[in-house]
Amino acid sequence: MARFILKDPFYRKAKQEGFRARSAYKLKEIEDRFHLVHKGDVVLDLGCSPGSFLQVLSGMVGEKGTVIGIDILPTPPLPMKNITAIEADIRETDFPGLLSRFSLTAVDTITCDIAPNLSGIREVDDAHIQELFTCVLKVVDEALKPGGHFIIKSFSTGIQKPVTAELQMRFRKVSQYKPAASRSVSSEVFFVCVGKKTVTGPKSQVSG
Numbered sequence: 001m002a003r004f005i006l007k008d009p010f011y012r013k014a015k016q017e018g019f020r021a022r023s024a025y026k027l028k029e030i031e032d033r034f035h036l037v038h039k040g041d042v043v044l045d046l047g048c049s050p051g052s053f054l055q056v057l058s059g060m061v062g063e064k065g066t067v068i069g070i071d072i073l074p075t076p077p078l079p080m081k082n083i084t085a086i087e088a089d090i091r092e093t094d095f096p097g098l099l100s101r102f103s104l105t106a107v108d109t110i111t112c113d114i115a116p117n118l119s120g121i122r123e124v125d126d127a128h129i130q131e132l133f134t135c136v137l138k139v140v141d142e143a144l145k146p147g148g149h150f151i152i153k154s155f156s157t158g159i160q161k162p163v164t165a166e167l168q169m170r171f172r173k174v175s176q177y178k179p180a181a182s183r184s185v186s187s188e189v190f191f192v193c194v195g196k197k198t199v200t201g202p203k204s205q206v207s208g
Ligand SMILES: C[S@@+](CC[C@H](N)C(=O)[O-])C[C@H]1O[C@@H](n2cnc3c(N)ncnc32)[C@H](O)[C@@H]1O
Pocket: 020, 021, 023, 024, 046, 047, 048, 049, 050, 051, 052, 053, 054, 070, 071, 072, 073, 088, 089, 090, 091, 113, 114, 115, 116, 117
């Protein structure tokens, strides 16, 4: 394992450049390709610890922008003034209430790099991923402004098809993207969702 990590160029690069995780480069690649985040934006980052997305987003939104992160685990403090990291479970968080603490009703972009603890038992893992995805969609419905963008990490699971359908119902354009910084052995892929629709049509539950 140690040898594998030492050989990983993105891990080494993250260490050298002061990023807390190699995930920073996944988000940078997505942004280089899709150009979704702008100076002055407000971005909500779900599953933010240890904080490499926050570090990247802080630079993207600039000093007039705001980055709000949330994670079930603590996020070690970061020096950038435009970042607030909150320790909480997204399944139990009142997002409209949280945004009102920042005098906001909606954000420009939501990023989600949440990784649930997987058991290796397909049915159990699919059910857990499904529960989390349903919560994340609720956050998108409640906290993302019309026209806003959404980037979510997904894994190849039994719920991939309904996940795509739910996203296509809510966004003008949905693309799948696997950054070079994502390990080739990993089944992870990012859904990049552009332009939240004002009317999403009938809401449905994700089912397997
Ligand atoms: C891959 S890490 C995120 C890395 C982060 N994007 C970065 O760049 O530093 C996934 C995170 O999802 C968080 N997570 C898992 N379930 C969660 C939940 N229900 N609510 C909030 N965060 C959760 C984990 O605690 C973990 O920190």
